[in-house]
Amino acid sequence: xxxxxxxxITGQDxxxxxxxxxxxxxxxxxxxxxxxxxxxxRLEHLYEPPERTHRRFRLHHGDLLDLASIREAMLxxxxxxxxHLGAQSHVAVSFDVPVSTVEIGTIGTLNxxxxxxxxxxxxxxxxxxxxxxxxxxxxxxxxxxxxxxPFNPRSPYGCAKAYAYYQTKNYREAYDLFSCNGxxxxxxxxxxxxxxxxxxxxxxxTRIKLHLQDELLLGNLSAKRDWGFAGDYVKAMWxxxxxxxxxxxxxxxxxxxxxxxxxxxxxxxxxxxxxxxxRQDARCMRPSDVEALCGDSSKALKKLRWTATTRWQALARxxxxxxxxxxxxxxxxxxxxxKGATVRQNKGV
Numbered sequence: 364x365x366x367x368x369x370x371x372i373t374g375q376d377x378x379x380x381x382x383x384x385x386x387x388x389x390x391x392x393x394x395x396x397x398x399x400x401x402x403x404x405r406l407e408h409l410y411e412p413p414e415r416t417h418r419r420f421r422l423h424h425g426d427l428l429d430l431a432s433i434r435e436a437m438l439x440x441x442x443x444x445x446x447h448l449g450a451q452s453h454v455a456v457s458f459d460v461p462v463s464t465v466e467i468g469t470i471g472t473l474n475x476x477x478x479x480x481x482x483x484x485x486x487x488x489x490x491x492x493x494x495x496x497x498x499x500x501x502x503x504x505x506x507x508x509x510x511x512x513p514f515n516p517r518s519p520y521g522c523a524k525a526y527a528y529y530q531t532k533n534y535r536e537a538y539d540l541f542s543c544n545g546x547x548x549x550x551x552x553x554x555x556x557x558x559x560x561x562x563x564x565x566x567x568x569t570r571i572k573l574h575l576q577d578e579l580l581l582g583n584l585s586a587k588r589d590w591g592f593a594g595d596y597v598k599a600m601w602x603x604x605x606x607x608x609x610x611x612x613x614x615x616x617x618x619x620x621x622x623x624x625x626x627x628x629x630x631x632x633x634x635x636x637x638x639x640x641x642r643q644d645a646r647c648m649r650p651s652d653v654e655a656l657c658g659d660s661s662k663a664l665k666k667l668r669w670t671a672t673t674r675w676q677a678l679a680r681x682x683x684x685x686x687x688x689x690x691x692x693x694x695x696x697x698x699x700x701x702k703g704a705t706v707r708q709n710k711g712v
Contacts, residue, residue, distance in 0.1 A: 468523025615658025
């Protein structure tokens with residue numbers, strides 16, 4: 364039985380990747396930080412019958428800034444594949460907490476690479492995946508962006524991801540570690556955190572529809588992104604580690620739309636007028652922003668036989684359907700006198 368270790372397993376991508384690997388028969392181990400609140404709701408359905416995948420699924424406490432804890436997780440997981448997804452992944456927040464964002468993104472990545480090299484040098488075959496980001500392209504120097512497009516990041520997050528990308532490449536070339544970078548463009552789902560703009564939009568729109576809130580505050584409405592479905596993108600991660608040779612790949616849909624277009628489409632799905640409810644707020648603006656990103660995944664199609672199968676309209680509908688269920692539960696609580704009550708989503712969607 365193959366075994367995999369995933370950092371950032373409690374996040375959106377980690378949960379979808381864990382599902383995929385369990386379906387493929389892997390034993391899946393996740394590295395997670397100790398917290399005083401539960402952070403595993405995206406994973407809870409993996410413990411449930413009838414699949415009984417929980418017998419092949421374990422979580423281990425650790426910290427990306429603590430090399431000893433990563434090595435301990437390696438010993439427990441005995442992985443042949445390591446997927447490094449852990450990061451402070453919110454671009455806007457990276458301006459507020461630049462030091463911790465960069466520490467986790469750089470030293471954290473270096474630690475997990477060192478642990479993988481240590482594990483390999485102990486005689487274990489191991490392959491390494493690093494979650495790179497389209498934010499590395501920043502103020503883009505060409506469109507669309509490919510694996511050869513120069514990086515020009517415009518945020519602490521993007522800068523940290525560029526460092527992690529080059530270190531992953533360096534370990535491949537200097538130490539002959541099978542290590543790959545997935546340059547993933549924006550990818551969303553019903554499991555996306557509610558502070559990310561697409562989920563912020565679908566969450567607010569469904570609550571407005573059921574009269575639970577009145578308006579939605581957004582920042583740069585003209586920013587354009589290449590949005591795909593996280594469930595599609597984790598398949599590309601896995602495929603990279605199944606190749607004969609390691610490499611770096613852009614993973615994207617090749618289609619770009621603006622925040623305004625996404626919001627208008629979501630509000631139209633719910634028969635709402637976006638002009639009545641959406642307001643641009645300076646407090647939501649970033650100190651510097653990336654205006655447009657659009658990826659070219661020709662290499663992934665040729666080498667991995669991968670292409671995005673979920674277009675942004677279907678993604679938006681998927682997210683609206685899931686958030687309408689949440690809003691309906693909140694509406695029911697409010698109608699029964701539980702004002703301000705929140706509900707937890709079934710992250711198995």
